[in-house]
Amino acid sequence: MKNESQKVEKLTAPDLKRALNINIMKNLFLTLAFVFATSISFAGNNSNEIASQADMTVGCFNFTLSCGVGGTACGDDTAELIDLIMFVDDIIC
């Protein structure tokens, strides 16, 4: 059981906004390496081709969005990837 008398983290510095910004930036940098890797890997392929995760060894499947953009999604949580595909389809298509 957790110690409930423990003081709450009041985010004096950095505050939540800053923390979130840092998180976004960190994720952007992490994403960079991947986007770069996939850009190179798929440079010779159809420009509509997508690879959604660098690790292609676990739970991969092909998909096509409603506007015809196709690709491969990989990850350990297929249900979550499908949620993500629905979300991206709404934005792109």
Next chain:
Amino acid sequence: MKKIIYTLIFLISILKVYSQNTTDIDNLKYKCKYIITYQADSTNINSIESEEMLLLIGERSSKFLSLSSFLRDSISNNIDRENTNSINLMTLFQSVPKTKFKDKIFKNYPKDKITITEQVLKDYFIYEEPLNLFKWNIKNDSKIISGYNCQKATINYAGRDYIAWFTNEIPLSDGPYKFNGLPGLIIKINDTNNHYEYKLVSLKEQKTNNKIAINKKDYIKTTKKEFYILKKEFYKNIFKKLEQSGISINFENSSQKNDVLNKYRKRNNPIELENK
């Protein structure tokens, strides 16, 4: 290194401010972060999951959503749709935490109402409930939680009995999820089966001029009961629904498809057991 910098410039170039995607509804005054711990499958006591949630409190209203939804909204509302592609989007969205909570709950917006919005595939649904949903029983018990002197309150809501701990030290009549109406902020609330627990982990007063906003969408008005039925049907027939909307998923083998359906079936313990 040079290539990474070029890619960085490219990525930044696809991010563009589109303020018209949202409508400001209030000035942000406090940001509260809660951790939700819940049992996703009612038949499996080991199916415990947790997630970070945000309660954004304004001068008149508040907004409650998952941290992941907050980040995803920030990205999608700042993206230049014409000049980006799905590689960038999928990778950007995969870099934010996963979420099982896609609903956004606005309290006292409009006045005296709770407004709930949620996206299902390409449709955005909206329904309202009265703000004064909760008739609390305030008890004399008190204890220190997260450093605050808290008082106990109980309530039965949507098929669950809850114990809430609120503090008069923060005189904000708000809390996680739809919970509100106590004389102070709810620091912790859990149902008596311990299937759902929200606990405050941080609170920060906002000095900057940030806003609480609602996404501008063509919302479909519905009721809570209709929405729960629709959502249940959607996940039961998800592959058919995806196909109908033009999205095709081609698994390498049939077990992958069954695994996904099983996974959705195991999300069988919603916070609201009754949806009147």
